[in-house]
Amino acid sequence: MELTYREAVRRALMEEMERDERVFIMGEDVGAYGGSYAVTKGLLARFGPERVRDTPISEAAIAGAGIGAALGGLRPVVEIMSINFILPAADQLINGAAKIHYMFNGQFHVPLVVRTVNGGRRLAATHSQNLEVLFAFIPGLKVVTPASPADAYGLLKAAIRDPDPVLFVESALLYSMKGPVPDDPDFLVPLGQSLVRREGRDLTLVAHSRGVVVALEAAERLAAQGVEAEVVDLRTLRPLDMGPVLASVRKTGRVVIVGDDWQSYGVGAEIAARLAEEAFEALRGPVLRVGGAEVPMPYAANLERLALPQVDGVIRRAARLLEGDGAWLVR
Amino acid sequence: MGGGEGMAQANNPEPGRDGWTGWTPDPPPDLRDEPPERLLEYYRQMQVIRHFEERAAQAYTQGRIGGFLHLANGEEALAVGGLAALEPEDDLITHYRDHGVALARGSDPGRVMAELFGRADGVSGGRGGSMHLADAGRRFWGGHAIVGIHLPIAAGLALAHQYRKEPRVVLCIFGDGATNTGAFHEALNLAATWELPVIFLCQNNLYGMGTAIERAMRVTELHRRGAAYGIPSARINGMRLLEVRAAVASAARWAREGKGPVFLEALTYRYRGHSMADPELYRTKEELKAWRAWDPIQLFAQELLEAGVVTPEALRRADQEAEQVVEAAIAFAEQSPEPDPATLHHGVYRAPLAAALPAGGGNGVGAHLP
Numbered sequence: 001m002e003l004t005y006r007e008a009v010r011r012a013l014m015e016e017m018e019r020d021e022r023v024f025i026m027g028e029d030v031g032a033y034g035g036s037y038a039v040t041k042g043l044l045a046r047f048g049p050e051r052v053r054d055t056p057i058s059e060a061a062i063a064g065a066g067i068g069a070a071l072g073g074l075r076p077v078v079e080i081m082s083i084n085f086i087l088p089a090a091d092q093l094i095n096g097a098a099k100i101h102y103m104f105n106g107q108f109h110v111p112l113v114v115r116t117v118n119g120g121r122r123l124a125a126t127h128s129q130n131l132e133v134l135f136a137f138i139p140g141l142k143v144v145t146p147a148s149p150a151d152a153y154g155l156l157k158a159a160i161r162d163p164d165p166v167l168f169v170e171s172a173l174l175y176s177m178k179g180p181v182p183d184d185p186d187f188l189v190p191l192g193q194s195l196v197r198r199e200g201r202d203l204t205l206v207a208h209s210r211g212v213v214v215a216l217e218a219a220e221r222l223a224a225q226g227v228e229a230e231v232v233d234l235r236t237l238r239p240l241d242m243g244p245v246l247a248s249v250r251k252t253g254r255v256v257i258v259g260d261d262w263q264s265y266g267v268g269a270e271i272a273a274r275l276a277e278e279a280f281e282a283l284r285g286p287v288l289r290v291g292g293a294e295v296p297m298p299y300a301a302n303l304e305r306l307a308l309p310q311v312d313g314v315i316r317r318a319a320r321l322l323e324g325d326g327a328w329l330v331r
Numbered sequence: 332m333g334g335g336e337g338m339a340q341a342n343n344p345e346p347g348r349d350g351w352t353g354w355t356p357d358p359p360p361d362l363r364d365e366p367p368e369r370l371l372e373y374y375r376q377m378q379v380i381r382h383f384e385e386r387a388a389q390a391y392t393q394g395r396i397g398g399f400l401h402l403a404n405g406e407e408a409l410a411v412g413g414l415a416a417l418e419p420e421d422d423l424i425t426h427y428r429d430h431g432v433a434l435a436r437g438s439d440p441g442r443v444m445a446e447l448f449g450r451a452d453g454v455s456g457g458r459g460g461s462m463h464l465a466d467a468g469r470r471f472w473g474g475h476a477i478v479g480i481h482l483p484i485a486a487g488l489a490l491a492h493q494y495r496k497e498p499r500v501v502l503c504i505f506g507d508g509a510t511n512t513g514a515f516h517e518a519l520n521l522a523a524t525w526e527l528p529v530i531f532l533c534q535n536n537l538y539g540m541g542t543a544i545e546r547a548m549r550v551t552e553l554h555r556r557g558a559a560y561g562i563p564s565a566r567i568n569g570m571r572l573l574e575v576r577a578a579v580a581s582a583a584r585w586a587r588e589g590k591g592p593v594f595l596e597a598l599t600y601r602y603r604g605h606s607m608a609d610p611e612l613y614r615t616k617e618e619l620k621a622w623r624a625w626d627p628i629q630l631f632a633q634e635l636l637e638a639g640v641v642t643p644e645a646l647r648r649a650d651q652e653a654e655q656v657v658e659a660a661i662a663f664a665e666q667s668p669e670p671d672p673a674t675l676h677h678g679v680y681r682a683p684l685a686a687a688l689p690a691g692g693g694n695g696v697g698a699h700l701p
Contacts, residue, residue: 060517062521064486092483164680
């Protein structure tokens with residue numbers, strides 16, 4: 001069936017709530033309001049206020065209550081309205097959820113899903129961030145960043161059934177994207193598996209979240225000029241599955257990493273380091289990155305556009321790898 | 332010392348309003364109405380905790396315990412009295428000053444000591460240390476060492492009970508310092524709004540590390556903070572075991588009946604520093620001496636003797652038993668092996684990662700896949 005990314009998330013939530021009575025939702029305005037991005041619209045009417053719980057604006061309490069409810073045997077799906085608002089909950093997730101299983105020697109575990117959203121447009125510095133990498137740094141957390149309706153559906157179901165704390169980062173800019181989704185309530189996309197989204201022999205584009213869409217568009221444009229780019233969607237940032245990335249780079253020898261996050265210490269930095277460690281001999285040029293400008297996001301439309309990774313930026317770097325100056329590609 | 336009753340009244344300006352003011356703590360029972368064996372057992376448990384911590388302090392100075400060691404000498408009545416009010420199926424969660432609480436909940440003293448020693452047989456396998464004790468079988472959810480972090484978690488444990496309509500409660504213990512963290516305020520507000528069955532038991536020992544409460548907040552009668560969230564609250568004497576037990580039991584009854592959380596402030600004092608590393612420059616010897624006169628164990632013993640419910644001989648026997656228990660715990664910890672080095676990466680996750688990845692990878696243990 002064909003669903004939007006938003007519908008895919010909603011469908012996964014509904015089906016998992018129907019499958020398992022322990023699954024419930026809580027967050028700011030997830031009930032009566034229907035969710036800030038309308039993802040949970042209709043769920044209150046369907047499941048009632050015990051299972052679709054509006055909370056105060058209180059991120060530490062929401063995340064902490066999620067941890068406690070998970071310890072107590074439930075399967076909470078907590079919504080943090082935007083990843084920009086997650087920092088008050090970071091203590092709960094980093095010092096709490098991530099540590100509990102290991103530190104207490106596996107005596108108990110935290111089957112918690114925290115759904116949140118990155119990206120945003122014309123919202124300026126405090127509302128436009130891609131902070132998932134902060135959490136991908138933390139052993140004990142799992143961080144998932146779906147970039148298609150099918151992955152949003154299958155990864156969320158897998159996250160809800162997973163026994164560990166999962167940060168599930170949706171992309172505000174992908175909610176209206178349509179795509180095929182298997183009509184199967186047990187369709188799961190395992191956490192920790194990267195995926196080749198497009199095959200190609202000349203060049204590898206590695207991306208996550210909205211970066212995948214940028215990479216796919218760049219691949220289209222490159223194909224029109226006879227360059228076959230392979231696009232690898234990381235899908236899960238931790239645990240990170242480098243297998244398809246390494247296989248692709250060993251084939252193409254060229255790689256550009258695409259993401260909306262800042263480059264310094266970002267996802268691309270980790271991928272580049274892993275390539276240097278594990279596939280150095282396969283590289284035919286430098287590992288290049290396309291990321292956000294290292295500024296707090298400006299509001300003005302022209303400045304914002306400059307601060308975000310664009311398809312042209314990917315093409316320029318591809319050209320540099322393929323042709324030295326690559327002038328023929330960017331004309 | 333502040334008394335309990337007067338404060339509870341002062342905190343009750345509009346009886347009946349919003350349903351939150353109907354609660355006051357039960358007074359302590361008459362000693363003669365209690366089975367003597369039970370009273371003697373409370374005494375014995377307090378002595379076990381006292382000896383345990385004294386021996387731990389010794390082991391720490393000998394370098395056999397590492398890191399931080401936060402002792403609770405002087406606060407034993409709070410642990411034993413508070414835990415005596417819980418049912419086995421109730422939940423317990425606490426902060427890093429957790430040895431006494433673990434022992435009062437029934438965790439094996441040898442395994443607790445082994446945890447302090449960083450050994451494989453420790454309650455947390457040697458991975459948690461003094462600050463991170465836990466005992467899943469006793470519904471003891473830790474030992475949390477970031478101040479205030481466990482209060483929202485307590486609310487969530489209570490939510491699980493409410494969700495399943497089980498008459499269980501959560502006892503959440505924290506210090507006076509935690510009441511200035513955002514997590515405290517968020518947790519109390521959520522618990523009150525959703526009427527969650529949590530007893531927030533504040534162990535007010537008058538200092539957040541070395542900062543006296545009057546230097547950290549204007550409202551030093553901490554129980555008054557409960558009113559801001561519509562939570563019935565009271566101040567109790569944390570040095571008197573039966574007063575603590577009665578207050579926690581009546582709070583648990585209230586919460587179990589679905590009436591929501593209760594906030595208890597138990598006044599107490601720690602004779603030792605914040606941790607073993609504390610030079611104690613912030614308080615006087617006179618203050619310490621004054622509080623030692625309220626020693627919860629001596630106080631309790633004196634009351635038992637005066638009421639004629641136990642003999643001096645029985646107390647002496649309990650003292651000896653307590654010492655034996657602690658010596659056995661030390662011996663157990665000493666003979667316990669260090670954790671197997673091969674387990675370093677084990678259990679970062681619960682799920683076996685290998686199952687997710689056909690190519691294998693980590694056997695469910697590592698952060699990254701090979």
